[in-house]
Amino acid sequence: MGKAPSHSDARVLPLIPLAAGSVLLPGTTLRIPIANRGDVAAILAKIYARAETAAKDAQILVGCVPLGSSLVSKDGNLLIEGKGKGGQSNIEQDPVLATAKDVFGVGCVGKVSGVQGRRQGELSLVVEGVERFRVKEVLQERPFFEGVVVDVEERVNISNAEVAELFQHLKQLSRELLALVRLSSILPRAPSVSLSPIAARRLELYIARKNIDEAGSLADFMANVVDCTHEERLRILASFDVKERLERVIEVLQKQIRGIQGSTRITVTSTATPSAGTFDMDTLRRLQQEAIRRRSGHGAPGNMPPGGFPGFPGGRQGGGEEEANELDELKKRLDDAGLSPEADKVAQRELQRLQKMNPAQAEYQVCRNYLENLAEIPWTKMTEDNLDAATLSKAKKQLDDDHYGLDKIKKRLLEYLAVLKLKQAANADIDVQIKQLSDAANVTPEGKEEEKEVEEKKEPRYVSEAELKLIERKRMVDKSPILLLVGPPGTGKTSLAKSVATALGRKFHRVSLGGVRDEAEIRGHRRTYVAAMPGLLVSGLKKVGVANPVILLDEIDKLGQSNFHGDPSAAMLEVLDPEQNHTFTDHYVNIPIDLSKVLFIATANSLDTIPPPLLDRMETIQLSGYTTLEKRHIATRHLLPKQITTNGLASDLVQITPEVLDKIIAAYTRESGVRNLEREIGSVCRSKAVEYANAKDANSLPTYNPTVSLDDLDTILGIERFAEELAEQHARPGVVTGLVAYSTGGQGSILFIEVADMPGTGRVQLTGKLGDVLKESVEVALTWVKAHAFELALTHAPEEDIMKNRSIHVHCPSGAIPKDGPSAGLAHTVALISLFSGKAVPPSLAMTGEVSLRGRVLPVGGIKEKLIGALRAGVERVLLPEGNRKDVRDLPTEVLEGLRIDHVSHIWEALKFVWPESSWPGERRWGAGGFESRL
Numbered sequence: 001m002g003k004a005p006s007h008s009d010a011r012v013l014p015l016i017p018l019a020a021g022s023v024l025l026p027g028t029t030l031r032i033p034i035a036n037r038g039d040v041a042a043i044l045a046k047i048y049a050r051a052e053t054a055a056k057d058a059q060i061l062v063g064c065v066p067l068g069s070s071l072v073s074k075d076g077n078l079l080i081e082g083k084g085k086g087g088q089s090n091i092e093q094d095p096v097l098a099t100a101k102d103v104f105g106v107g108c109v110g111k112v113s114g115v116q117g118r119r120q121g122e123l124s125l126v127v128e129g130v131e132r133f134r135v136k137e138v139l140q141e142r143p144f145f146e147g148v149v150v151d152v153e154e155r156v157n158i159s160n161a162e163v164a165e166l167f168q169h170l171k172q173l174s175r176e177l178l179a180l181v182r183l184s185s186i187l188p189r190a191p192s193v194s195l196s197p198i199a200a201r202r203l204e205l206y207i208a209r210k211n212i213d214e215a216g217s218l219a220d221f222m223a224n225v226v227d228c229t230h231e232e233r234l235r236i237l238a239s240f241d242v243k244e245r246l247e248r249v250i251e252v253l254q255k256q257i258r259g260i261q262g263s264t265r266i267t268v269t270s271t272a273t274p275s276a277g278t279f280d281m282d283t284l285r286r287l288q289q290e291a292i293r294r295r296s297g298h299g300a301p302g303n304m305p306p307g308g309f310p311g312f313p314g315g316r317q318g319g320g321e322e323e324a325n326e327l328d329e330l331k332k333r334l335d336d337a338g339l340s341p342e343a344d345k346v347a348q349r350e351l352q353r354l355q356k357m358n359p360a361q362a363e364y365q366v367c368r369n370y371l372e373n374l375a376e377i378p379w380t381k382m383t384e385d386n387l388d389a390a391t392l393s394k395a396k397k398q399l400d401d402d403h404y405g406l407d408k409i410k411k412r413l414l415e416y417l418a419v420l421k422l423k424q425a426a427n428a429d430i431d432v433q434i435k436q437l438s439d440a441a442n443v444t445p446e447g448k449e450e451e452k453e454v455e456e457k458k459e460p461r462y463v464s465e466a467e468l469k470l471i472e473r474k475r476m477v478d479k480s481p482i483l484l485l486v487g488p489p490g491t492g493k494t495s496l497a498k499s500v501a502t503a504l505g506r507k508f509h510r511v512s513l514g515g516v517r518d519e520a521e522i523r524g525h526r527r528t529y530v531a532a533m534p535g536l537l538v539s540g541l542k543k544v545g546v547a548n549p550v551i552l553l554d555e556i557d558k559l560g561q562s563n564f565h566g567d568p569s570a571a572m573l574e575v576l577d578p579e580q581n582h583t584f585t586d587h588y589v590n591i592p593i594d595l596s597k598v599l600f601i602a603t604a605n606s607l608d609t610i611p612p613p614l615l616d617r618m619e620t621i622q623l624s625g626y627t628t629l630e631k632r633h634i635a636t637r638h639l640l641p642k643q644i645t646t647n648g649l650a651s652d653l654v655q656i657t658p659e660v661l662d663k664i665i666a667a668y669t670r671e672s673g674v675r676n677l678e679r680e681i682g683s684v685c686r687s688k689a690v691e692y693a694n695a696k697d698a699n700s701l702p703t704y705n706p707t708v709s710l711d712d713l714d715t716i717l718g719i720e721r722f723a724e725e726l727a728e729q730h731a732r733p734g735v736v737t738g739l740v741a742y743s744t745g746g747q748g749s750i751l752f753i754e755v756a757d758m759p760g761t762g763r764v765q766l767t768g769k770l771g772d773v774l775k776e777s778v779e780v781a782l783t784w785v786k787a788h789a790f791e792l793a794l795t796h797a798p799e800e801d802i803m804k805n806r807s808i809h810v811h812c813p814s815g816a817i818p819k820d821g822p823s824a825g826l827a828h829t830v831a832l833i834s835l836f837s838g839k840a841v842p843p844s845l846a847m848t849g850e851v852s853l854r855g856r857v858l859p860v861g862g863i864k865e866k867l868i869g870a871l872r873a874g875v876e877r878v879l880l881p882e883g884n885r886k887d888v889r890d891l892p893t894e895v896l897e898g899l900r901i902d903h904v905s906h907i908w909e910a911l912k913f914v915w916p917e918s919s920w921p922g923e924r925r926w927g928a929g930g931f932e933s934r935l
Contacts, residue, residue: 010136010148010149010150011148011149011151012139012146012147012148012149013061013062013063013109013133013146013147013149014043014046014047014062014063014144014145014146015062015063015064015065015103015107015135015138015144015145015146015147015149016032016039016040016043016062016063016064016065016095016110016144016145017039017065017066017067017095017096017098017102017103017145018030018032018064018065018066018067018095019032019033019095020067020095020230021230022066023066023230023233023234023237024064024066024107024108024110024127024129025108025129025220025221025223025224025233025236025237026108026129026130026131026132026216026217026220027129027217027220027221028128028129028220028221028224029113029126029127029128029129030064030110030126030127030129031116031124031125031126032064032124032125032126032127033122033123033124034115034123034124034125035122035123036096037095037096038096038143039096039142039143039144039145040125040144042143042144043062043144044125046144047060047062047112048060059111059112060111060112061109061110061111061112061130062109062110062112062127063107063108063109063110063133063135063147063149064107064108064109064110064127064129065103065104065106065107065135065145066103066104066107066230066233066234066237067095067098067102067103067104068102068103068104068105068234069104069230069231069234071231072231072234072235072238073105074104074105074106077235099141100138100141103135103138103145104135104234104237104238105134105135105238106132106133106134106135106234106237106238107132107133107135107149107237108129108130108131108132108133108237109129109130109131109132109133109149109151110127110128110129110130111127111128111130112125112126112127113126113127113128114126129220131151131152131154132151132152132154132237132240133149133150133151133152134149134150134152135147135148135149136148136149136150152240154216154240154242155242156212156213156214156215156216156242157242158212158213160243162243163212163215163242163243163246164212166215166243166246166247166250167212167215167218167246169246169250170215170218170219170222170246170249170250170253171207171208171210171218173250173253173254173257174203174207174218174222174253175204175207176257177226177253177256177257177260178201178203178204178207180257180260180261181260182201201360202360203225206221215242215246216242216245219236219242219245219246219249220236220245222249222253223236223249223252226252226253226256227256228252228255228256232248232252235248236248236249236252327351327354327355330351330368330371330372330375331351333372333375334347334351334371334374334375336375337374337375337376337377337378337379338379338380338381339374339379340379340380340591340592340594342591342592343374343379343591346374346590346591347371347374347375350367350370350371351371353367354367354368354371366527366532370527370588373534373538373542373588373589374589374591376542377538377541377542377589377593378541378542378544378545378546378547379547379593379594380547381545381546381547382546382547382548382597383505383506383507383546383548383549385420385424385504385505385506387417387420387421387424391417391421392414392417392418392421394503395413395414395417395503395504396410396414398499398502398503399413399414399496399499399500399503402495402496402499402502403492403495403496403499404630404633404634404637404638405626405630405633405634406492406496406623408621408622408623409483409485409496409621409623412481412483412619412621413500413503416480416481416599417503417504479578479596480548480578480596480597480598480599480600481578481599481619482576482578482600482602482617482618482619483599483600483601483602483618483619483621484556484602484603484604484615484618484619484620484621485497485601485602485603485604485621485623486603486604486605486606486607486620486621486622486623487605487622487623487624487625487672488605488623488624488625488671488672488673489605489671489672489673489675490671490672490673490674490675490676491623491624491625491626491672491673491674492623492673492674493603493623494510494552494554494603496601497510497550497552497601497603498552500550500599500601501549501550504550504599506546506548506549506550506599507544507545507546507549507550508544508549508550508552509540509541509543509544509549509550509551509552510551510552510554511536511537511540511551511552511553511554512554512555513553513554513555513556513558513559513568514554514555514558514559515558515560516536516559516560516568517560517563517565517568518560518565518566518568519565519566519567519568519570519571520535520565520566520587521535521536521568522535522536522537522568522571522572522575523535523571523585523586523587524538524586524587524588524589525587525588526587526588527588527590532588533588534586534588534589535586535587535588537551537575537584537586537595538586538588538589538593541593541598547594547597547598548597548598548599549598549599550598550599550601551598551599551600551601552601552602552603553572553576553600553601553602553603554602554603555603555604555605556572556602556603556604556610556614557604557605557606557607557608557609557610558609559572561609569610569611569614570611570614572614573613573614573617575595575600576600576602576614576617576618577617578596578617581594581595581596581598582594582595582596602618607620624672624864624865625671625672625673625865626672626673626674627864627865627868627892628662628665628666628868628869628872629868629892629894629895630892631665631674631677632658632661632662632665634674634677635656635661635664635665635674635677635678635681636658636661639674639677639678639681640654640656640681640685642678643678643681643682643685644685646682646685647682647685647686647689648689649685649688649689649692652706653688653692653704653706654684654685654688654706654708655706655707655708656681656684656708657707657708659710660708660709660710660713663710663713664677664680664681664684664713664717665677666722666872667713667720667721667722668680668713668717668720668721668722669722670721670722680717683716683717684708684712684713684716684717687712687716688706688708691704692704730843731840731841731842731843732840733834733835733837733838733839733840734754734755734756734757734831734834734835735752735753735754735755735831735834735840735841736752736753736827736828736830736831736834736841736847737750737751737752737753737827737841737843737845737846737847737875738750738751738752738753738823738824738827738846738847738848739751739823739846739847739848739866739867739869739870739878740819740821740823740862740866740869741821741823741861741862741863741865741866741869749869749872749873750846750869750870750873750875751812751819751824752812752813753810753812753824753827753828753831754810754811754812754813754831755808755809755810755811755828755831755832755834755835756808756809756811756835757806757807757808757809757835757836758806758807758808758809759805759806759807760805760806760807761804761805761807762801762803762804762806762807763807763808764778764779764782764807764808764809764810765807765808765809765810766778766809766810766811767809767810767811767812767815768810768811768812768813768814768815768819769812769815769816769817769818769819770810770812770819770820771818771819771820771821772820773820773821773822774812774819774820774821774824777822777824777825777828777850777851778810778828780825780851780852780853781825781828781829781831781832781851782803782808782828782832783853784829784851784853784855784907785802785829785832785833785836786801786802786803788855788922789802789836790921790922791920791921791922792833792836792837792920792922793837793920793921794833794836794837802836808832808835810828810831821860822850822858822860823848823849823850823860823862823866824848824850825849825850825851825857825858826847826848826849826850826851826857826879826881826904826907826910827847827848829851829907830847830910830911830914833911839915839918841914842877842914844874844875844876844877845875845876845877845878845879845913845914846870846875846877846878846879847878847879847880847910848860848863848866848878848879848880848881849879849880849881849884849904850881851907855906855907855908856905856906856907857881857882857904857905857906857907857909857910858881858883859881859882859883859884860881860884863880863884863887863888863891864887864890864891867891867895867899867901868891868892868895870899871894871895871898871899875899876899876900877899877900877901877902877913878899878900878901878902879902879903879904879910879913879914880901880902880903880904881903881904881905882903882904882905883905884903885903888901908920
């Protein structure tokens with residue numbers, strides 16, 4: 001019950017007249033727009049000025065007073081005569097212009113929570129209702145209202161039977177209203193209710209927790225929730241007595257319930273009063289089912305979820321029509337996904353949990369996301385490989401059209417296709433055998449009626465399960481290989497994987513592993529974590545929608561190493577192991593997924609950063625850099641047509657001759673791939689596009705010349721960036737032409753080795769930025785020459801030291817370029833012999849190979865690049881180690897036709913090719929062939 005205000009409860013508060021129709025009740029929150037409210041700004045300025053000297057935890061309180069109405073007195077009584085006369089309400093008045101007689105006599109103390117809307121620009125003062133007060137006197141109106149207010153203390157008499165009955169009636173009516181709000185949200189032509197169904201579910205739990213000692217606060221809360229007039233809220237605000245307040249709120253609730261019932265033509269009765277009958281929930285549930293069937297187009301009542309309509313007694317708590325339909329759709333998606341037996345078991349268990357769960361729970365969305373991910377993973381759906389008689393020829397043509405060269409990888413992919421085709425044929429034969437066995441059990445020969453009658457009397461013959469299993473065991477399982485393409489950038493590794501997918505007719509997905517530092521990105525996150533999601537592999541399968549795509553693992557050599565996030569490269573071990581990846585387990589899905597049918601193609605620039613266990617699981621295929629000849633073909637077939645189209649030209653408007661292409665390749669690009677070459681060709685095409693556009697604008701198209709000449713390159717591309725090494729025209733002692741495979745950008749070239757002697761005491765000087773291996777080659781070559789100086793006729797006695805009175809200087813030109821590698825031992829030896837004997841080496845002869853202290857010529861690498869560079873530099877003859885004879889078979893036809901290649905196994909044999917007319921005293925010691933016997 002309320003108590004009479006005493007003078008000791010009076011205090012002075014700043015007052016804020018509320019906007020038209022706004023009333024603040026205790027326990028509720030109100031946002032007061034402060035745009036064009038000078039009185040509110042003045043109040044805030046004064047309050048915050050005081051707050052600087054007050055305690056930090058002091059509350060900032062203001063008085064919120066609504067505008068009055070001529071239909072309600074200032075103490076809350078209804079003016080019947082005013083209503084009959086059509087009295088004018090004050091709610092249309094601007095609160096900024098209000099005076100003391102315009103405000104209501106009762107208000108609510110509001111605690112200032114803060115200011116909202118700074119980002120949107122519409123600032124609002126947020127206040128929370130604390131307690132009622134009566135306005136005793138207004139002290140000032142400008143610049144803001146300030147008055148003396150008297151607080152009202154509220155107590156509830158729990159023992160009063162009338163109050164208890166009214167409280168229970170209020171709770172019952174509140175539940176009725178919430179049920180009708182939910183129902184009105186699904187019925188057609190229902191009135192619009194300001195309360196949403198989701199908010200209604202939460203309010204139901206809030207109301208159920210209220211006790212009778214909180215009857216006044218519950219009444220205030222429901223008065224704020226329901227739709228009521230300004231006068232009704234004023235009367236509720238002025239109801240200091242809890243019993244009177246309950247009666248007024250119950251009256252408002254009953255009016256709104258009757259309004260909703262009348263508009264939806266539903267009779268809902270309450271159990272609160274004996275004359276009202278009972279609350280027929282079965283009728284409500286039946287109406288709800290009919291409404292859902294009418295909206296969804298289903299006539300059968302079986303479409304309702306088990307347990308009745310969600311949200312009502314007997315139904316799944318916290319659901320609705322939308323949730324029920326979505327769960328049915330999710331169940332259908334799971335049924336259509338073709339889950340594995342283990343996945344289906346988990347999915348059914350999670351689906352049952354989801355149906356019993358309240359959608360407001362945080363776990364609900366986690367469980368639902370998990371089931372949606374299970375439905376999206378392609379467990380059994382695969383792309384059918386239609387491998388007919390023309391498959392291999394079509395695949396070979398596809399690969400040849402997309403890429404020039406790369407014969408090793410093309411050969412390997414065609415092998416995979418052939419194996420796949422043979423396995424498919426074998427499995428088709430097994431299917432035929434099973435079908436024949438099944439048909440033979442029930443077939444009777446035609447025209448033999450007596451045997452037919454006998455067969456009908458016999459029991460039918462069934463094929464045994466063991467017999468079928470024995471045949472099924474012969475079925476061949478396809479385990480796709482794990483290929484690793486290793487090569488320099490720009491050599492077509494990534495685009496080759498796309499061509500493979502096109503040739504196979506499969507879906508393609510690219511996973512970039514560069515910069516992946518977290519193990520969870522490969523294996524997924526645990527479901528217990530916030531924002532958990534599957535890993536890159538499962539996400540890729542979801543995207544392509546089939547279980548046997550081509551997945552490109554790009555830049556696997558740049559995968560992160562072990563750190564505090566785990567080891568991503570170790571997480572890839574299970575993915576790339578053909579013996580394990582048929583049961584790959586993602587942390588999020590936590591169910592084995594079959595990755596054995598996925599064709600994985602990984603790319604890398606280097607093998608150095610790939611851990612050995614991971615490298616062991618992949619089949620490595622080396623893609624060396626393109627040679628000049630291959631680049632010319634690639635530019636002619638692919639790059640030039642692409643750049644002409646890209647720059648808006650027709651194919652007949654730009655013509656680049658092979659000589660111009662070779663000039664661009666040799667003088668403007670030095671790389672293993674063709675990216676820079678494509679850029680330079682694009683520059684040439686853009687220059688011709690400008691020239692053609694100008695000619696078109698000036699109506700001088702006949703003067704346009706589509707051909708690009710060598711002289712045009714200097715104007716278009718600028719000065720030459722790289723100088724080509726050319727073979728010398730004149731021979732001189734001590735100078736030999738060597739070969740290098742990767743001078744700059746992965747291209748082969750020639751290398752001059754110059755040796756000069758001078759008076760000295762045996763010192764050897766090395767220049768030209770030589771690496772350790774090259775320095776050792778010089779030392780080995782010098783040691784062999786000194787040991788065989790007498791046999792080479794360089795000294796007069798065996799014990800004479802050829803270096804006793806001289807020093808030598810070994811130099812390789814282009815001193816700014818580092819040089820290293822086991823390729824120049826033979827050239828160094830021949831250069832020293834040429835210097836000491838005074839015999840010049842023919843400038844058209846080049847050589848490569850390492851030597852041992854015994855004089856044997858050892859094989860080296862990069863033969864293809866070296867010989868292409870030698871042909872380009874004008875070399876006519878090449879000496880190669882005997883061990884490199886096998887590498888000559890991979891050379892292009894142009895090289896084999898343009899060079900004379902000789903193979904040597906010993907230095908003595910090499911000397912016969914360098915100086916065929918010369919002879920040495922010591923060569924007889926090494927056999928008739930002039931080299932050391934290996935028998």
